[in-house]
Structures are given as C-alpha cells and as structure tokens.
Amino acid sequence: MAKQAKHPILYSFRRCPYAMRARLALCISNINVEIREIVLRDKPTHMLEISPKATVPVLRLIDGTVIDESLDIMIYALGRQDPQEWLCEDQQTTDFLIKRNDRNFKYALDRYKYPDRYPEEDCSKMFDHGADILNDLNARIEKHGALVEDYNTLADYAIFPFIRQFANTDRPRFENLKLKPLENWLDDHLKSDLFQTIMHKYTPWQEGDDPIIFGA
Numbered sequence: 001m002a003k004q005a006k007h008p009i010l011y012s013f014r015r016c017p018y019a020m021r022a023r024l025a026l027c028i029s030n031i032n033v034e035i036r037e038i039v040l041r042d043k044p045t046h047m048l049e050i051s052p053k054a055t056v057p058v059l060r061l062i063d064g065t066v067i068d069e070s071l072d073i074m075i076y077a078l079g080r081q082d083p084q085e086w087l088c089e090d091q092q093t094t095d096f097l098i099k100r101n102d103r104n105f106k107y108a109l110d111r112y113k114y115p116d117r118y119p120e121e122d123c124s125k126m127f128d129h130g131a132d133i134l135n136d137l138n139a140r141i142e143k144h145g146a147l148v149e150d151y152n153t154l155a156d157y158a159i160f161p162f163i164r165q166f167a168n169t170d171r172p173r174f175e176n177l178k179l180k181p182l183e184n185w186l187d188d189h190l191k192s193d194l195f196q197t198i199m200h201k202y203t204p205w206q207e208g209d210d211p212i213i214f215g216a
C-alpha cells in the first residue's frame with residue numbers, strides 16, 4: 001500500500017513567478033508542505049500524472065485533491081489562514097489587476113525578455129506595452145501605498161514576481177522609466193523576509209528523497 005503523505009506536496013520551480021506567488025501565500029498562511037523543486041525540462045512522472053498540463057506550481061493535498069493554478073493555490077492557502085488580510089474587500093480591482101497581469105503583462109514580458117522565441121512576431125514594442133501597465137501600477141501605488149489598499153494584499157503578492165522579471169531584464173531601462181513609487185514597492189518586496197524565505201535554494205527532487213518541509 002502506498003505510504004500516506006504527511007504533508008501536502010508542492011511541485012515548484014524557484015525562479016518561476018507563478019510558483020513564487022504560490023509559495024508566498026503558503027508561507028504566510030503557515031501551511032507546511034513537502035516541497036519538490038523540479039527541473040522544467042525533466043519533470044517528475046508523479047507531477048505529470050497528477051497534473052498532465054505540466055506547469056508549476058502544483059499542490060497535491062493530503063486527501064488527493066490537486067490544485068494546479070497558482071492563483072487557486074494562493075486562495076486555498078489564504079482561505080485556511082490569512083493573518084495579514086491579503087484577501088481584501090475590493091475583489092473587483094484585485095481580479096482586474098491580476099487578470100491584466102497574467103494576460104497582457106505576461107504576454108509583453110515574454111516577448112520583451114525572449115524575442116528570439118517569437119521569430120514571426122515584431123517584439124520591438126513589447127517594452128512599451130509593459131511600461132504602460134507599469135505606469136498604471138505606479139499611479140496606484142503612489143495614490144494608495146500599494147496596488148489596491150494602503151497595505152500589500154493578494155494583488156501585490158500575485159503581481160510583484162512578474163515586475164521583478166521585467167525590471168531585471170534590463171535594469172537601467174526599467175529605472176529610466178522613473179517610476180519611483182513602483183521601484184520602492186518592488187525593492188521592499190524583494191528585501192522582505194518573506195521573499196528571502198520563499199527564495200531558498202533547494203536541490204531538485206528525486207524519487208526516494210527524504211521529504212523537505214517548506215514553511216517549517
């Protein structure tokens with residue numbers, strides 16, 4: 001008989017912004033999971049069995065339920081425990097900002113960062129498309145202190161890993177946008193204990209390894 005898992009299992013990839021947002025929420029909600037760092041080009045068979053769409057993050061609960069969308073993992077974790085009130089009242093703005101990030105901003109980010117992957121497309125305007133969204137985020141932060149409320153909520157944590165990638169692609173070009181409130185907001189996230197914790201480096205998991213508990 002298969003051994004009963006003691007903890008939920010999280011398949012994760014350190015540098016993936018979707019996996020980062022899932023780890024942020026799991027960490028803040030104090031849910032201990034067995035973390036299995038993967039290599040994208042050599043995904044574990046068990047992960048592919050439980051989630052054939054083959055993207056990280058994937059969370060498998062002890063009862064066998066599989067959650068394989070990063071935002072759903074965040075909402076699951078915060079539904080269990082939400083000590084910093086990331087789930088705020090303004091769900092409409094939160095949904096709008098996250099959807100725009102996951103569709104429009106990610107689209108521009110991929111093409112700005114990896115134009116070689118899109119040889120048929122003209123990627124020359126992708127920095128500007130991303131920057132339009134950054135301008136809007138900057139205005140919101142300038143007005144409220146964070147994206148939705150006057151403190152960081154779900155939208156901030158779901159979005160900043162993507163802004164990090166955009167900024168790191170060409171730091172001087174990003175800084176040249178002169179979006180100080182956004183830059184400070186990003187720096188605060190990157191310097192936070194929470195971010196340091198979720199960016200711990202794990203050796204890729206292999207079948208038979210002893211469990212490594214994340215968040216413990």
Ligand SMILES: N[C@@H](CCC(=O)N[C@@H](CS)C(=O)NCC(=O)O)C(=O)O
Pocket residue numbers: 013015016017018019040041054055056057068069070071
């Ligand atoms: N909608 C998914 C997207 C996850 C996603 O695309 N993750 C990337 C890594 S950043 C991935 O696993 N890609 C598969 C691959 O590169 O093989 C989510 O929010 O969880």
